Amino acid sequence: MSDWYRDFANSGVGTTLVRQLGLPRPAVLRRYTPGQPLLDGPALVGSAGEGRLRAEIEAVLRDDGVTVLSPAIADGGSGPKVAAVVLDATGLTTPADLASAHDFLAPAVKRLGTNGRVVVLGEVPGDAPSPALAAARQALDGLVRSLAKELRAGAIANLVYVPSGAEAAVPGPLRFFLSGRSAYVDGQTVTLSAVDAPSGDGGTTPLAGKVAVVTGAARGIGASIADVLGRAGAHVVAVDIPAAGQALAAVANRVGGTALQLDITAPDAAQRLVEHLVQRHGGADVVVHNAGITRDKLLVNMDSARWNSVLAVNLQAQLDLTQALLDAEGALKPGARVVAVSSQSGIAGNRGQTNYSASKAGVIGMVRAWAPAFAERGATINAVAPGFIVTEMTAKMPFGTREVGARLNSLQQGGLPVDVAEAIAWLAQPASAGVNGQVLRVCGQNLLGA
Amino acid sequence: MTRKAAIVGGNRIPFARSNKKYARASNQDMLTATIDGLVARYGLAGEQLGEVVAGAVLKHARDFNLTRESVLGSQLSPSTPAYDVQQACGTGLEAAVLVANKIALGQIESGIAGGTDTTSDAPLAVNDDLRHVLIALNNAKTLPDRLKLLGKIRPGQLVPDQPRNVEPRTGLSMGEHAAQTAKVWEVSRESQDELAVASHHNLAAAYDRGFFDDLVTPFLGLTRDDNLRPDSTVEKLATLKPVFGEGEGATMTAANSTPLTDGASAVLLASDEWAAEHQLPVLAHLVDAQTAAVDYVHGGEGLLMAPAYAMPVMLARNGLTLQDFDLYEIHEAFASTVLSTMKAWEDPAFCKEKLGLDAPLGSIDRSKLNVNGSSLAAGHPFAATGGRIVASLAKALHELGPGKRGLISICAAGGQGVVAILES
Numbered sequence: 001m002s003d004w005y006r007d008f009a010n011s012g013v014g015t016t017l018v019r020q021l022g023l024p025r026p027a028v029l030r031r032y033t034p035g036q037p038l039l040d041g042p043a044l045v046g047s048a049g050e051g052r053l054r055a056e057i058e059a060v061l062r063d064d065g066v067t068v069l070s071p072a073i074a075d076g077g078s079g080p081k082v083a084a085v086v087l088d089a090t091g092l093t094t095p096a097d098l099a100s101a102h103d104f105l106a107p108a109v110k111r112l113g114t115n116g117r118v119v120v121l122g123e124v125p126g127d128a129p130s131p132a133l134a135a136a137r138q139a140l141d142g143l144v145r146s147l148a149k150e151l152r153a154g155a156i157a158n159l160v161y162v163p164s165g166a167e168a169a170v171p172g173p174l175r176f177f178l179s180g181r182s183a184y185v186d187g188q189t190v191t192l193s194a195v196d197a198p199s200g201d202g203g204t205t206p207l208a209g210k211v212a213v214v215t216g217a218a219r220g221i222g223a224s225i226a227d228v229l230g231r232a233g234a235h236v237v238a239v240d241i242p243a244a245g246q247a248l249a250a251v252a253n254r255v256g257g258t259a260l261q262l263d264i265t266a267p268d269a270a271q272r273l274v275e276h277l278v279q280r281h282g283g284a285d286v287v288v289h290n291a292g293i294t295r296d297k298l299l300v301n302m303d304s305a306r307w308n309s310v311l312a313v314n315l316q317a318q319l320d321l322t323q324a325l326l327d328a329e330g331a332l333k334p335g336a337r338v339v340a341v342s343s344q345s346g347i348a349g350n351r352g353q354t355n356y357s358a359s360k361a362g363v364i365g366m367v368r369a370w371a372p373a374f375a376e377r378g379a380t381i382n383a384v385a386p387g388f389i390v391t392e393m394t395a396k397m398p399f400g401t402r403e404v405g406a407r408l409n410s411l412q413q414g415g416l417p418v419d420v421a422e423a424i425a426w427l428a429q430p431a432s433a434g435v436n437g438q439v440l441r442v443c444g445q446n447l448l449g450a
Numbered sequence: 451m452t453r454k455a456a457i458v459g460g461n462r463i464p465f466a467r468s469n470k471k472y473a474r475a476s477n478q479d480m481l482t483a484t485i486d487g488l489v490a491r492y493g494l495a496g497e498q499l500g501e502v503v504a505g506a507v508l509k510h511a512r513d514f515n516l517t518r519e520s521v522l523g524s525q526l527s528p529s530t531p532a533y534d535v536q537q538a539c540g541t542g543l544e545a546a547v548l549v550a551n552k553i554a555l556g557q558i559e560s561g562i563a564g565g566t567d568t569t570s571d572a573p574l575a576v577n578d579d580l581r582h583v584l585i586a587l588n589n590a591k592t593l594p595d596r597l598k599l600l601g602k603i604r605p606g607q608l609v610p611d612q613p614r615n616v617e618p619r620t621g622l623s624m625g626e627h628a629a630q631t632a633k634v635w636e637v638s639r640e641s642q643d644e645l646a647v648a649s650h651h652n653l654a655a656a657y658d659r660g661f662f663d664d665l666v667t668p669f670l671g672l673t674r675d676d677n678l679r680p681d682s683t684v685e686k687l688a689t690l691k692p693v694f695g696e697g698e699g700a701t702m703t704a705a706n707s708t709p710l711t712d713g714a715s716a717v718l719l720a721s722d723e724w725a726a727e728h729q730l731p732v733l734a735h736l737v738d739a740q741t742a743a744v745d746y747v748h749g750g751e752g753l754l755m756a757p758a759y760a761m762p763v764m765l766a767r768n769g770l771t772l773q774d775f776d777l778y779e780i781h782e783a784f785a786s787t788v789l790s791t792m793k794a795w796e797d798p799a800f801c802k803e804k805l806g807l808d809a810p811l812g813s814i815d816r817s818k819l820n821v822n823g824s825s826l827a828a829g830h831p832f833a834a835t836g837g838r839i840v841a842s843l844a845k846a847l848h849e850l851g852p853g854k855r856g857l858i859s860i861c862a863a864g865g866q867g868v869v870a871i872l873e874s
């Protein structure tokens with residue numbers, strides 16, 4: 001699906017015209033391709049107070065061949081362009097310390113190049129021993145969200161809260177937010193848990209030898225998830241309704257995976273999935289609940305069929321399948337990763353989508369409630385909430401609605417299915433062990449509910 | 451070394467009535483899609499299998515290497531060998547027997563057996579007169595010679611030879627032949643209609659309970675066999691006029707005979723070891739098979755009665771009786787064929803005189819017959835029927851548990867028949 005406006009605005013004539021008319025010029029986002037370096041230039045790393053994560057941050061950058069520049073060379077923003085700015089704000093002790101965050105960021109962000117990355121790392125506000133410290137830590141959230149809105153040219157800013165003892169969990173998320181995988185993840189906050197995580201990123205195939213289930217894989221975002229998990233080395237078990245079997249087979253064969261024709265709302269769906277996974281694959285390492293439907297109507301006009309079908313596919317099936325996988329011996333392998341697809345509508349609401357928004361908000365409740373139990377098994381469960389993603393579905397929307405919908409975000413463009421898929425594939429990695437019970441929006445910092 | 455070949459699973463595309471959904475699909479399109487569906491179901495993309503064996507009954511000249519071409523167009527490794535077979539409606543089952551035999555002998559570890567047929571994209575042969583002129587034209591060396599030959603073409607020669615569902619040696623259609631047999635065995639109209647209705651109801655119920663979720667992959671927008679009439683009733687069928695046979699005694703209608711259909715099927719067979727290595731299930735084993743042929747031209751036997759002769763040979767070899775089975779699959783070319791065959795096995799005179807048996811083979815428990823529907827409901831793309839039956843029966847036996855036996859009987863044009871035993 002091409003973004004004609006973005007392409008036009010970046011063409012020879014288009015650039016001039018767009019500038020003269022004062023129209024937005026959405027950037028061509030830097031998306032991940034295998035073998036791509038973590039960053040295309042050096043990174044500026046600084047601290048607010050006595051940060052405790054400098055070593056981890058610099059190790060990740062050096063391991064990936066990135067030149068690390070320290071703030072001493074920041075020289076008021078006049079130096080050469082940098083590809084990323086990383087702030088270790090774990091050393092904040094009072095709200096007054098936030099001034100040092102500003103002191104570092106202001107000149108540093110000035111030097112940020114096209115598709116630049118800003119990552120701020122802080123301590124968890126809820127763990128703070130005093131209200132003042134909690135305030136200082138929480139302040140980072142507002143700072144990063146606003147900065148994300150100010151950045152241009154495809155640059156993004158995100159925040160990672162790192163509790164003490166979670167240092168080992170930092171490299172995975174840090175790499176994600178610096179890389180091209182997070183192209184459409186902007187203004188987000190992720191809170192890590194204190195767990196052990198493998199330090200390496202697994203190279204281009206972090207999921208080699210893993211078995212990954214993707215529901216709703218015959219088309220759209222699900223097909224893209226299958227592609228990206230397959231690219232990462234996983235054997236993909238692609239699930240969709242029997243009627244979608246032809247497209248499903250094509251996806252499964254494309255990624256060298258397996259097609260499982262299954263209506264996830266069938267009474268025996270959970271049993272059949274479990275049997276398939278145990279007998280054919282010796283259990284699953286990754287489960288992505290992506291299948292979803294919409295049946296839009298204003299609440300007052302909505303019949304129970306619309307209500308029930310949406311809740312059944314989008315929420316109840318996720319609950320039932322997950323429970324069955326947890327209960328069945330050997331269905332989920334140690335260190336399993338479950339990722340549930342929610343939606344921006346589940347966070348911000350959407351006119352005509354009471355059923356859909358209820359189901360998608362329910363998904364968020366589900367992952368948060370299940371996270372501690374998953375942590376006990378060394379597993380994780382997270383939600384990804386896509387914003388405006390350009391698919392065959394959105395291509396059918398009226399021109400005006402689509403064009404406006406696509407631009408109502410900090411990156412001034414719709415996301416691609418692959419953006420959602422990259423976020424999910426990241427959560428599925430062994431290196432994401434410290435990310436649990438989180439809701440990650442892939443929405444380019446959409447104005448709705450942001 | 452001999453071992454029994456395992457049936458791992460199967461795939462088919464929904465069967466479509468002639469000139470409907472698959473009007474523009476070729477045999478190769480359908481067989482390729484069917485193989486790809488099987489590859490996806492069992493995670494075989496890029497895999498090199500021992501052999502792929504399949505065929506079509508109605509075949510274009512360009513399809514001389516149909517199966518190999520389909521493999522090359524599929525997701526299987528291009529280094530998977532393939533060959534074509536053709537034994538009329540027995541093609542699919544015969545292909546499975548051939549693959550199973552090579553596995554049993556240890557010559558291959560895995561293979562796909564299949565079949566495809568289209569009556570929509572059937573070859574139109576140029577008639578013989580025109581063909582002779584065209585060959586001469588091609589061989590002519592000078593322009594005047596060519597012009598002379600072109601002048602020989604007459605409008606009458608431009609009518610192509612349509613493929614017909616007739617026996618070359620009798621000029622009778624298969625339906626006419628079956629009608630003769632139905633008369634001999636006094637098969638009533640009601641019993642035929644009942645069998646047809648049961649086929650529709652059984653197939654519909656199987657679809658509804660998800661039985662075909664891992665046996666069928668949709669194709670070109672068709673998700674179920676479009677000949678299926680779940681609401682079929684004996685009363686409705688009773689209103690139809692006979693289409694085969696003559697006068698008062700005619701009993702065969704469009705509903706109790708299979709329609710012309712397009713489709714393809716494929717079955718994955720393997721050694722137990724190969725299946726285990728690939729973490730694939732073993733639904734059943736192919737235990738034994740037998741073919742037979744009858745002289746329907748001069749010998750007075752019905753065209754489609756050969757399975758009746760093949761059966762006792764296979765049963766005796768395996769020390770089994772006709773009643774020693776948990777499920778039966780008798781291909782419903784016509785309802786009357788199934789019923790005639792069963793009557794023959796029950797008939798002391800036939801069993802003694804024709805089969806040389808001391809006692810009749812006896813009757814079959816009808817509740818075990820074609821329990822998930824058969825050709826009357828699903829349709830019958832000739833070469834695809836065997837694969838449909840083998841895969842469905844293997845799955846049904848597997849559902850019943852280990853050690854269950856199933857019997858297959860398929861009649862074929864040319865007075866031939868193929869029977870086989872599966873065991874879970």
Ligand SMILES: NC(=O)c1ccc[n+]([C@@H]2O[C@H](COP(=O)([O-])OP(=O)(O)OC[C@H]3O[C@@H](n4cnc5c(N)ncnc54)[C@H](O)[C@@H]3O)[C@@H](O)[C@H]2O)c1
Nearest residue numbers: 216218219220221240241263264265290291292343386389
């Ligand atoms: N496209 C967007 O902008 C967007 C935004 C937010 C959230 N989402 C969510 O992302 C997910 C994928 O959306 P999409 O745009 O790719 O949709 P899509 O309609 O293109 O694909 C959804 C797939 O799920 C399958 N499915 C539906 N019901 C099923 C069932 N009962 N069992 C098995 N499979 C079933 C469908 O057959 C289809 O292949 C959905 O959960 C959707 O709610 C999409």
